[in-house]
Amino acid sequence: xxxxxxxxxxxxxxxxxxxxxxxxxxxxxxxxxxxxxxxxxxxxxxxxxxxxxxxxxxxxxxxxxxxxxxxxxxxxxxxxxxxxxxxxxxxxxxxxxxxxxxxxxxxxxxxxxxxxxxxxxxxxxxxxxxxxxxxxxxxxxxxxxxxxxxxxxxxxxxxxxxxxxxxxxxxxxxxxxxxxxxxxxxxxxxxxxxxxxxxxxxxxxxxxxxxxxxxxxxxxxxxxxxxxxxxxxxxxxxxxxxxxxx
Amino acid sequence: xxxxxxxxxxxxxxxxxxxxxxxxxxxxxxxxxxxxxxxxxxxxxxxxxxxxxxxxxxxxxxxxxxxxxxxxxxxxxxxxxxxxxxxxxxxxxxxxxxxxxxxxxxxxxxxxxxxxxxxxxxxxxxxxxxxxxxxxxxxxxxxxxxxxxxxxxxxxxxxxxxxxxxxxxxxxxxxxxxxxxxxxxxxxxxxxxxxxxxxxxxxxxxxxxxxxxxxxxxxxxxxxxxxxxxxxxxxxxxxxxxxxxx
Numbered sequence: 001x002x003x004x005x006x007x008x009x010x011x012x013x014x015x016x017x018x019x020x021x022x023x024x025x026x027x028x029x030x031x032x033x034x035x036x037x038x039x040x041x042x043x044x045x046x047x048x049x050x051x052x053x054x055x056x057x058x059x060x061x062x063x064x065x066x067x068x069x070x071x072x073x074x075x076x077x078x079x080x081x082x083x084x085x086x087x088x089x090x091x092x093x094x095x096x097x098x099x100x101x102x103x104x105x106x107x108x109x110x111x112x113x114x115x116x117x118x119x120x121x122x123x124x125x126x127x128x129x130x131x132x133x134x135x136x137x138x139x140x141x142x143x144x145x146x147x148x149x150x151x152x153x154x155x156x157x158x159x160x161x162x163x164x165x166x167x168x169x170x171x172x173x174x175x176x177x178x179x180x181x182x183x184x185x186x187x188x189x190x191x192x193x194x195x196x197x198x199x200x201x202x203x204x205x206x207x208x209x210x211x212x213x214x215x216x217x218x219x220x221x222x223x224x225x226x227x228x229x230x231x232x233x234x235x236x237x238x239x240x241x242x243x244x245x246x
Numbered sequence: 247x248x249x250x251x252x253x254x255x256x257x258x259x260x261x262x263x264x265x266x267x268x269x270x271x272x273x274x275x276x277x278x279x280x281x282x283x284x285x286x287x288x289x290x291x292x293x294x295x296x297x298x299x300x301x302x303x304x305x306x307x308x309x310x311x312x313x314x315x316x317x318x319x320x321x322x323x324x325x326x327x328x329x330x331x332x333x334x335x336x337x338x339x340x341x342x343x344x345x346x347x348x349x350x351x352x353x354x355x356x357x358x359x360x361x362x363x364x365x366x367x368x369x370x371x372x373x374x375x376x377x378x379x380x381x382x383x384x385x386x387x388x389x390x391x392x393x394x395x396x397x398x399x400x401x402x403x404x405x406x407x408x409x410x411x412x413x414x415x416x417x418x419x420x421x422x423x424x425x426x427x428x429x430x431x432x433x434x435x436x437x438x439x440x441x442x443x444x445x446x447x448x449x450x451x452x453x454x455x456x457x458x459x460x461x462x463x464x465x466x467x468x469x470x471x472x473x474x475x476x477x478x479x480x481x482x483x484x485x486x487x488x489x490x491x492x
Contacts (some may be wrong), residue, residue, distance in 0.1 A: 020358070118360075129336060133379040133405060153400070157399035244309055246345065
């Protein structure tokens with residue numbers, strides 16, 4: 001078999017609908033024989049590319065999903081493994097590289113996408129114009145003590161902070177705990193924002209204070225933004241100025 | 247005049263060539279009468295959209311550029327203000343919102359794009375799979391003491407750190423200074439990476455240690471990645487694992 005046939009694209013399809021996809025992502029999907037992914041994401045692209053072979057795996061079966069994509073590519077298929085947002089931000093690309101030694105012939109190419117932090121920022125205004133830190137509150141794969149330390153130090157450093165996975169059924173009070181840690185360094189009036197279902201039906205966004213955010217109901221589809229000491233509200237938008245003289 | 251005519255898109259066109267652009271960005275450009283931006287970015291899109299009115303401003307004239315875009319929209323034109331990468335990450339969207347009160351009729355819409363951190367990560371492997379902090383080393387608009395504090399605390403928090411604007415003619419030793427600060431908390435063997443001219447002709451990338459990075463020559467087109475304590479090299483790629491059991 002020709003080695004160049006063993007090709008796996010790891011494709012970030014953006015946060016919501018197809019409009020958030022890059023042209024490079026479209027080309028990768030078009031050029032693939034098989035599309036592999038969590039069913040929610042394969043269903044998003046299936047309408048546009050009905051003639052591909054689709055392989056779906058349930059949630060929490062990430063290792064199986066990546067192995068399946070590598071195995072299909074190893075058989076000579078051109079494969080796209082699709083991820084929401086960017087495949088390189090809490091996505092599948094790390095895991096694929098970790099498994100690569102089992103399939104040394106497969107050529108891997110990551111196709112970058114728009115992660116929820118960027119798409120959510122565009123909805124809220126311009127919260128990420130200056131230095132920021134991105135933190136996942138999920139402690140499935142990370143000890144909570146490490147998350148706690150990062151929250152405290154990021155707040156002390158006056159980063160704008162973006163939170164992924166701010167809540168789930170088992171972790172209903174994690175956002176509250178995170179806000180309490182950040183409140184040790186930032187004012188209760190700090191400008192914050194949240195966006196739900198970015199780019200999808202039911203998209204909802206809100207600008208509020210850190211004190212209000214602490215008691216807000218969020219879910220696993222919410223992306224949370226906590227401003228720095230400079231962030232302010234302009235005409236209802238969350239904006240972090242960069243210091244230009246006007 | 248119909249208020250809906252006064253529309254300004256702030257469009258992130260991705261890091262390099264047109265393939266990094268989203269479909270939403272393409273639609274915004276197609277639907278615009280005027281395209282405004284720094285000449286390097288307007289020239290990138292001019293070939294695909296030759297029939298638009300183009301307005302370019304030199305570097306460091308960001309305030310003029312944003313005012314011009316707002317003024318054109320206020321005259322009833324549909325305008326795209328183009329930025330490299332994502333308009334919301336060290337881009338023009340913050341400034342436009344700050345100037346918005348001068349042009350209250352203009353409806354502003356930010357179209358998110360792939361910022362250099364994401365595109366560079368895709369080139370290097372999977373360095374951003376876990377929590378990360380993004381820091382610009384430019385002290386044109388930010389006091390160096392604040393940058394220094396953020397570097398130190400981000401390293402202490404064991405974030406993967408991405409550096410934008412790591413060097414310029416006047417700031418040739420800033421990357422060295424940043425590495426020295428990070429070395430107070432991270433090992434000299436920490437896995438690092440750099441990418442130059444992402445998605446453009448002459449793209450170059452390199453994986454190296456923090457100790458080596460300290461003495462590396464970089465320029466204003468380089469994006470620098472400093473791993474966390476878990477980041478490692480797999481088949482020449484920079485990979486930060488997330489903790490899945492394989």
